[in-house]
Amino acid sequence: xxxxxxxxxxxxxxxxxxxxxxxxxxxxxxxxxxxxxxxxxxxxxxxxxxxxxxxxxxxxxxxxxxxxxxxxxxxxxxxxxxxxxxxxxxxxxxxxxxxxxxxxxxxxxxxxxxxxxxxxx
Numbered sequence: 001x002x003x004x005x006x007x008x009x010x011x012x013x014x015x016x017x018x019x020x021x022x023x024x025x026x027x028x029x030x031x032x033x034x035x036x037x038x039x040x041x042x043x044x045x046x047x048x049x050x051x052x053x054x055x056x057x058x059x060x061x062x063x064x065x066x067x068x069x070x071x072x073x074x075x076x077x078x079x080x081x082x083x084x085x086x087x088x089x090x091x092x093x094x095x096x097x098x099x100x101x102x103x104x105x106x107x108x109x110x111x112x113x114x115x116x117x118x119x120x121x
Contacts, residue, residue, distance in 0.1 A: 017030065018033050032044075055081075066080070
């Protein structure tokens with residue numbers, strides 16, 4: 001995959017869209033439902049060309065401190081968007097293939113789920 005449309009086509013073909021969260025993904029992004037045996041998690045995928053950003057909202061800033069979020073995970077970047085903490089993974093779009101997209105989507109989804117569980121949210 002080297003173009004955003006290729007990424008978006010892959011997402012449409014392989015992931016259910018969460019229409020309720022689509023507004024957060026924006027008109028050019030995608031709110032994908034990542035399903036595993038034990039949980040469902042919405043992952044937001046953004047076109048930040050030349051980067052593809054895979055993100056998941058953890059919680060509102062009133063529900064936890066940055067330190068609590070950071071200490072609950074070790075593998076993905078933590079960011080602040082408006083009034084929510086998010087996990088983020090960045091990939092270069094030009095060299096992106098299916099595995100390069102699926103692995104971070106699962107990692108972001110499972111990490112967000114793990115953090116919320118650890119924080120009792």
